Amino acid sequence: MRIDVITIFPGYLAPLREALLGRAIAAGLVDLDVHDLRDWTHDVHQAVDDAPYGGGPGMVMRPQVWGEALDAVLARDARTPRIVVPTPAGRPFTQATAQEWAGAERLLFACGRYEGIDQRVVDDARGRGLPVDEVSIGDYVLVGGEAAVLVMVEAVVRLLPGVLGNPASAEQDSFSDGLLEGPAYTRPETWRGLAVPEVLRSGNHAAIARWRRDRALERTAQRRPDLLAALPERALDKADRAF
Numbered sequence: 001m002r003i004d005v006i007t008i009f010p011g012y013l014a015p016l017r018e019a020l021l022g023r024a025i026a027a028g029l030v031d032l033d034v035h036d037l038r039d040w041t042h043d044v045h046q047a048v049d050d051a052p053y054g055g056g057p058g059m060v061m062r063p064q065v066w067g068e069a070l071d072a073v074l075a076r077d078a079r080t081p082r083i084v085v086p087t088p089a090g091r092p093f094t095q096a097t098a099q100e101w102a103g104a105e106r107l108l109f110a111c112g113r114y115e116g117i118d119q120r121v122v123d124d125a126r127g128r129g130l131p132v133d134e135v136s137i138g139d140y141v142l143v144g145g146e147a148a149v150l151v152m153v154e155a156v157v158r159l160l161p162g163v164l165g166n167p168a169s170a171e172q173d174s175f176s177d178g179l180l181e182g183p184a185y186t187r188p189e190t191w192r193g194l195a196v197p198e199v200l201r202s203g204n205h206a207a208i209a210r211w212r213r214d215r216a217l218e219r220t221a222q223r224r225p226d227l228l229a230a231l232p233e234r235a236l237d238k239a240d241r242a243f
């Protein structure tokens with residue numbers, strides 16, 4: 001997978017070259033290119049924004065600069081990318097989104113700042129038949145899209161074949177089966193007077209699996225009833241319903 005990121009703060013994306021993601025790049029599973037949007041400005045001040053039409057607070061990122069940057073970065077590789085624009089006005093980014101994007105040959109993240117990118121940049125890309133996703137990682141206000149890119153790239157890259165040491169862990173993660181993960185424990189058996197649930201030390205794998213499923217159902221019902229309501233009928237077996 002090739003990943004391009006266009007931003008006015010390239011240094012913000014440095015963590016993408018650390019740890020698991022860094023190892024995926026070193027192993028050749030991911031090609032990462034981070035581009036400075038200001039490389040496509042032509043004025044001494046390297047201006048990337050301007051006042052919004054219609055007035056109002058803040059500044060809007062200029063279409064000319066973004067258009068040139070996207071054209072140049074698109075031309076760097078023959079593979080057509082899914083263009084991703086992180087924005088509070090986007091559709092929610094979920095584990096399903098990460099799984100969908102993990103199948104893409106190329107992702108191109110366009111990081112907006114200020115009040116966002118002139119809408120015509122997205123409209124022009126879509127008008128040329130390019131897939132553009134405007135997505136949000138959550139209902140809160142960030143200063144720009146870079147933090148969202150760190151989140152989304154990690155969620156996607158960990159799903160790529162060969163990235164995780166144990167692929168099974170991706171299948172057992174929270175959300176992968178539509179439920180939140182239940183509590184986890186490790187040694188010692190008792191810590192500050194708190195003991196590990198006996199079933200987990202029983203060696204009875206069927207009982208352990210049932211206990212874990214019940215804790216996941218319980219936690220999801222308590223913390224994210226919306227996820228439980230969204231589960232397809234077939235996702236809950238008879239034992240689940242008895243829970």
Ligand SMILES: Nc1c(O)cccc1[N+](=O)[O-]
Nearest residue numbers: 087136137138141142148
């Ligand atoms: N929430 C937010 C924002 O305020 C600015 C850029 C991107 C996002 N987001 O992806 O959620």
